[in-house]
Amino acid sequence: MPVFNRGECPGHSQYIMDTIYSEKIIAWYMGHKRDLPWRGIDDPYRIWVSEIILQQTRVNQGLEYYLRFVGRFPDVRSLAEADEDEVLKYWQGLGYYSRARNLHRAAQTIVADFGGVFPHEYKDILSLSGVGEYTAAAIASFAYGLPYATVDGNVYRVLARLFSVTVPIDSPAGKREFARLAQSLLPSARAGLHNQAMMEFGALQCVPSSPDCIRCPLQPQCKAFEQGVVAQLPVKSQRAKVQDRYFNYFYVICDGCTFLQKRTGDDVWKGLYEFPLIETERQISLDELMTDRQFGRMFGDAGEVEVQAISPLMKHVLSHRRIFARFVTVHVRQAGTFLASLLRVPLGEVDRYAVSRLTDMFLESLE
Numbered sequence: 001m002p003v004f005n006r007g008e009c010p011g012h013s014q015y016i017m018d019t020i021y022s023e024k025i026i027a028w029y030m031g032h033k034r035d036l037p038w039r040g041i042d043d044p045y046r047i048w049v050s051e052i053i054l055q056q057t058r059v060n061q062g063l064e065y066y067l068r069f070v071g072r073f074p075d076v077r078s079l080a081e082a083d084e085d086e087v088l089k090y091w092q093g094l095g096y097y098s099r100a101r102n103l104h105r106a107a108q109t110i111v112a113d114f115g116g117v118f119p120h121e122y123k124d125i126l127s128l129s130g131v132g133e134y135t136a137a138a139i140a141s142f143a144y145g146l147p148y149a150t151v152d153g154n155v156y157r158v159l160a161r162l163f164s165v166t167v168p169i170d171s172p173a174g175k176r177e178f179a180r181l182a183q184s185l186l187p188s189a190r191a192g193l194h195n196q197a198m199m200e201f202g203a204l205q206c207v208p209s210s211p212d213c214i215r216c217p218l219q220p221q222c223k224a225f226e227q228g229v230v231a232q233l234p235v236k237s238q239r240a241k242v243q244d245r246y247f248n249y250f251y252v253i254c255d256g257c258t259f260l261q262k263r264t265g266d267d268v269w270k271g272l273y274e275f276p277l278i279e280t281e282r283q284i285s286l287d288e289l290m291t292d293r294q295f296g297r298m299f300g301d302a303g304e305v306e307v308q309a310i311s312p313l314m315k316h317v318l319s320h321r322r323i324f325a326r327f328v329t330v331h332v333r334q335a336g337t338f339l340a341s342l343l344r345v346p347l348g349e350v351d352r353y354a355v356s357r358l359t360d361m362f363l364e365s366l367e
């Protein structure tokens with residue numbers, strides 16, 4: 001068996017890497033890979049878009065968005081020249097909207113600094129907005145065959161189990177160790193294929209819970225299987241703190257129109273549109289809401305405010321936040337100072353604006 005490379009893991013025995021891992025995983029991949037439009041292509045732009053979409057999105061959901069996105073923005077220039085609002089509209093419902101803003105910004109950088117040609121060097125790819133080490137390695141290896149190992153959540157799991165690595169994957173030491181381990185397994189002549197095979201193997205075979213180890217081609221080499229610790233790996237050290245937030249939206253109807261504002265600041269849904277919002281520290285009653293200072297600022301000079309409906313409380317879970325929202329439909333005869341400062345939109349045209357999935361669900365409920 002030919003020795004390919006050698007690496008070490010603190011607190012573990014030395015690993016001897018040989019090509020058998022890569023060969024077996026690639027063989028498995030050739031027989032099991034899903035047929036996806038970003039596979040088997042070497043267009044760095046499309047690979048980049050697919051990787052960004054798939055960062056926080058399941059393949060099934062991401063596929064539809066990918067096809068729509070590259071249909072409208074087929075290359076770097078068309079994306080760079082688009083309006084940010086339109087880019088966000090094409091992203092609507094995918095969440096993590098900073099991904100779309102970064103794609104847009106990076107496309108403009110490629111046009112301004114690289115003459116519209118997608119950069120070929122790893123360090124240049126890594127310099128683009130929203131591109132981290134994982135994405136840069138994916139683009140560099142899939143599009144150009146450069147020998148950079150990709151380490152995504154699936155690869156962490158596969159490596160942790162194959163080599164029974166107990167260093168937490170979210171610790172600095174773990175990140176270094178897994179990066180080194182992944183790189184040591186990479187056959188430089190087949191970098192792109194190996195990387196795709198590793199990720200697909202984690203996504204379909206070495207799944208988070210109850211993987212089918214009995215029929216796994218890597219079982220004879222798998223340390224976690226041998227030690228009976230598959231379910232305990234990979235190890236994570238931190239649990240993300242979840243913050244609860246309470247959003248009270250006002251769907252204001254005034255003379256056949258409603259009002260939208262654009263979210264700004266470094267917060268969730270930046271760049272998307274939303275109805276006027278009062279955020280409170282806890283869930284409060286409608287009476288409390290209508291005597292809140294912010295309510296006075298919003299409607300103080302708008303005359304009588306007639307409450308027509310209140311939506312059920314809607315819970316929306318983001319990575320580190322749980323948002324509890326309700327939509328209060330109110331009717332006013334005239335827009336006061338605050339409402340007049342917002343975007344006035346005819347009632348049938350709200351869907352022209354990019355909004356969060358939460359607001360979109362409310363709009364769907366109106367239909």
Ligand code: SF4
Nearest residue numbers: 206211213216219222
């Ligand atoms: S034997 Fe089980 S845990 Fe080990 S690589 Fe295969 S599927 Fe994963």
